[in-house]
Amino acid sequence: MSRVVDRLWPSQDFSQTPYWAFRDDELYRAEGERLFRGPHWNYLCVEAEIPNAGDYVVGYVGETQVVINRLENGDVTAFINSCAHRGAQLVRNLRGNSLSHTCAYHQWCFDLDGSLLGVPQQRGVKGCGGMPKTFDKGAHGLHRLRVTRYKGLVFGTFSDETAPFADYVGPELIAQIDRIFDRPIKLLGYYRQRVDANWKLYLENVKDPYHAGLLHLFHVTFGIYRPTMSGKVLMDKTHGSSVLRTADIDENQAEVDAIYSDSAKYRPDYSLRDPSLFDVKPDYPDRVTNMIMTIFPNLMLGQVANTFQIRHVRPKGRRAFELYWTYFGFADDDDVAIEGKLRQSNFVGPAGYISLEDGEAGRLVQNGVEARPDGDCSTIQMGGLGPIGDQDTLATEVAVRGFWEHYTRSMGIAVPGTGQ
C-alpha cells in the first residue's frame, strides 16, 4: 500500500499517539479513501427506520452522503446522494417515501436500485438536440454501495474486498450484538451533537474505561459505573473493534471508597433529591450496567443502564464531527419500560449527565493538541505495554492502543519495528 503520510508512527506497541493524527489535513483526506471507501463496513441506518417499500433515509459514509432505500421486495439498497448527470444532490429530505428518485435539476429519474429510468428530452425537441444515439441509460446509474444487514442493523461498503459482516466484526462482538438485538427494536428518537474535535477523539473516548470512573462523577456515585466493578475489555482479532463491559457484581463499598480516597471529585455523601431516575427495572438479568461496543471505523453501539443507543461518529472536516444518536427501546417494551427509557435519557445525549462530558473531553483534547510541537505524543500506558489483548480490568487503555494498531494498518502508515 502506498504511504498516505511520510511520517512514521512513533510507537510500535501503540502506547503513544502522535498529535498530528488529530490535525493533519492530508491524513484526513486519506481517511476518506482508505477508511470510508476502503474495505470496511460503514453504519448506514437501522431497518426499523425504513420498514415499508419506498422508505428512505439519508446517512453518511465518512463525509459522503448516501441514500438508503427499502425496495418492494424487502431488500435494502444504498447509493451516493448525487445525480449521475451533473452531480447534484438527488434526494433533498433526510427521510421520506418514494418508489423512485428524481433530480430537481434536469428531472433525471432513478429507481431504488439506482438505475437510470428516464432522461427528459433524450430524443431532443422538435427533431433537434437530444442525447447522442450511443447514450446508454444502463451505463449511467447512481454510484451504489454494497449493503449488508445484521439483526436490523444496516451497513454499507464501497469496496468489493470487505469481508462478510460476521467475519468483519468477529465472534466476540457478534455475541454482544446478539444480546441487544435479540428482538425487534422500537425507535425513540435522535440526538445530534456537533463537537469541535477530530472524530477519532470520540473513538478514543469510548474505548477508554479509565476515564469513565474519573470524568463522570455522576456515573460513579450512582453505581452505573465504577472501576471496582466486574469489567472486561474485549477486542476483535484486528483489535480495531472493541467491547467494554461492566456489571455490578463482585464489588463492595469499602473498595470503592479506597480507590477514590485521593479524588476530590468523588462524593460518597452525594445523594439525589429525586432518585426515581434509577427506579427502572433492568432489561436483562445479567446485571450488565454498561456495554460500549465500537465497530471499526466509526460506530459505537451500546447500553448505559436502561438506555440503548447507536452513536455514529460522522466526520465534518478534520476538527469537527457530528455525533448522531439513534435512541431506541424494544418493540415489546410496555408503557412502563418505555417511560423508564425516557427518564434515563437524562443520562445520555448532548444534555445527559454522563454523555455531555464526552463531547467536552473531545473539545479539550483538540484544543490542547492543536498547537503542540510536531513530535509530541500522547501517553497510553494504562493497562500495560507490549502485546495488545483482552483484559479483565477497567483500569486500562488497551482498546485505544488496539484502535491505533488497526487504524495505522488500514491507513498504510509506517510503524517502525513492526514490519508495517
Added chain:
Amino acid sequence: MTSKNAGSALLAKDDYRAVNALLSAYCRCLDTDKLEAWPDFFVADGLYKVLSRENVELGLPAPLVYYYSRGMMQDRVTAIRDALTYEPVYTRHLTSGLHVEPDNAAPDAAAFVARSDFAIYQTTEEGVTRLFSVGEYQDRIVRDGDTLRFAERTVVMDSFGVQNLIAIPL
C-alpha cells in the same frame, strides 16, 4: 375581566404583564448564574422538558432533558455546581413573540398557556459570542399562592444539532 373567569378567551392586561415578568425573571436567573433559584420557577411536581424539533416533527418521544419534579431540577443544579465538566460560558437569553391564553383545560385555577421564541447566546471567557440555540418555549403556568410558576415548560430546540453539549438549563 380577570383570568379567573372560567372559559374566558380574553386575557387581562395584568395577566399578560405577570406572565411576561415570569419569563423575564426566568431568563435573568439563568443569565446571572443564580441557578439555585431556577427550580423555584416551577411548582413542586413541575415538568421541564427539552425536546429536539426533529423528534417532535417525527413524533418520536425521546427527550434531551426530562425532569418531572423540582427535586430533579435541584439535582441538576447540584451536578452543575459539583460534578459536571463543561466549558464555562456566560449565557444571554433573548425572548420575543410572547403569546398568552387562559388555560381552558384548568378552569378552576388561574392558569395560562404561553408560547414564546428564544435565542440563547453563549460568550466564552475570552469574550467571543456565538449563537447557541434558537427555539420555542411552550409553557403551562399556574398561580401558586401569590406568585406564578411553571407547571410545565417544554423547550423545543430548532438548533437540535447541539453545539457540543447542554449543561445549564435552557
